[in-house]
Amino acid sequence: MSFRLTILGTSSALPTSDRYPTAHVLNVHERLFLIDCGEGTQMQMRRYRIRFGKINHIFISHLHGDHFFGLYPLLSSFNLMGRKSPLNIYAPAPFEEMLARHLKDFDIKLGFELITHGLSGRSMKLILDDKRVQVFSFPLKHRVKTFGYLFREKEKERKIIKECVTRHKLSISEIALLKSGADIVRESGEVIINAEMTTLPPPGVSYAFCSDTAFFPKLASYVAGVNMLYHEATFGDDHETLARQTGHSTARHAAVVAREAGAGRLLLGHFSARYKSPVQLEEEARQVFPASEAAREGETYDI
């Protein structure tokens, strides 16, 4: 049972000698979700042993190159590796026509199905609902249409109190019913009350991804109560004006969002090349929200 995040890149648009552009891999019970796909993502996936075949969903925040220049080479590699299973791509609409045109330009004929999901709208939307996880998109505020993503593990089953199994001689089907939350009425008329047999399931964990965005108060409501918030922090306090001008955030902005949202932890990234080390950004965020840290490439975070 896992819900963990691997960071493949922490740079903003201009990569540095030790920072790749944005790409995250979220592992939810061995389903791998790739979030943004900057140049070199597939090299980073190889370096950090991310299994290509386990990725069936790719989420692109927006169509600036540092968030998706790695997509075409990755699709090409999937192809060369003989992929057959369908691949879902989520990105701001209308990217589907552009994607098809570029694949033709690049002479890439995919041997697998590409299922495109063009995102639009100005509210939070459920875009993926599978057995274990729900994914929502929500609007960010950047120079081009940009979306954040919220990954929420589905609520687990209720937990059976062990001694009840023997005391009431519960059958396997009765246990399944109780786990799903139902009471049981036996043929004898005996009623077994769920609340006496089970305890609340552990809450599903959640991860939100916000890149790139200017600060706006409503953002905190989209990511309220999230266990881990990733938020871009392109600049520090020293370049707050530049942040506003370019549709980006400072580390302090990110921390305000985390605090307002009641997030568990804050992970910072998308650092401008002008910061040799993200220590300053980390410190500025911690002044507002102590559980802040700068993302490190190749690191895996258990959420």
Add this chain to the structure above:
Amino acid sequence: MSFRLTILGTSSALPTSDRYPTAHVLNVHERLFLIDCGEGTQMQMRRYRIRFGKINHIFISHLHGDHFFGLYPLLSSFNLMGRKSPLNIYAPAPFEEMLARHLKDFDIKLGFELITHGLSGRSMKLILDDKRVQVFSFPLKHRVKTFGYLFREKEKERKIIKECVTRHKLSISEIALLKSGADIVRESGEVIINAEMTTLPPPGVSYAFCSDTAFFPKLASYVAGVNMLYHEATFGDDHETLARQTGHSTARHAAVVAREAGAGRLLLGHFSARYKSPVQLEEEARQVFPASEAAREGETYDI
């Protein structure tokens, strides 16, 4: 005075954990020529300390992604680094319209002039002629229109025989005339014969780049007498049929071209991911042309 080649990538279309796709940097007396630009080229340039500002000419062999997916991110980085000087790009025509369209799709507004040179034709052509070097394009034989490139250092000046300077009391302007190949007629009527005062200049060195291509006999004539030949060697003898089917060469094919061309040395690259090490390819090439070696990433070769 330098004429040296740095290898940034040796993989074919599918990169591996230790091989990047094709990109070469040729340094001719501190003019840097970038040849092909696969994904991650700018990361490799940083890793191997290639100076971005010294690149004014980029040569793309063909529009398959593993040879140019790194171009857009590189252009974007040039832009973010504040580049102002014009940049020349050479690639099979008509790539100019596609390039302009993609830059628009990717929201990249360049702050410097892009000078595009669309290549066409079925013969060798002089495409760049500057003070120190001439560059020629020539057709290769691949699944899409593809060009090889030949870089030829211009012939240097003749060398003055030292003792002649004092014996004939040569003035500075007379020395310059002799170096350029002229005879001298002094006001006294004395004639100074160039051939008696000078020796032949050292020949200009040359480098040829051939990727990707199927074997064809005429190729050797395009690269005749080249000091160093780079030739793709995607496959070994074990996959000669696959090489023919995909428009690629075996290491042995590359070596035949080098031998027929009378090349000084042969550098192999563009290795299929199926070869964990290129040792087999190197050995097969050496059976035909002993001065063969597998290119190594990050290595600089003096030519």
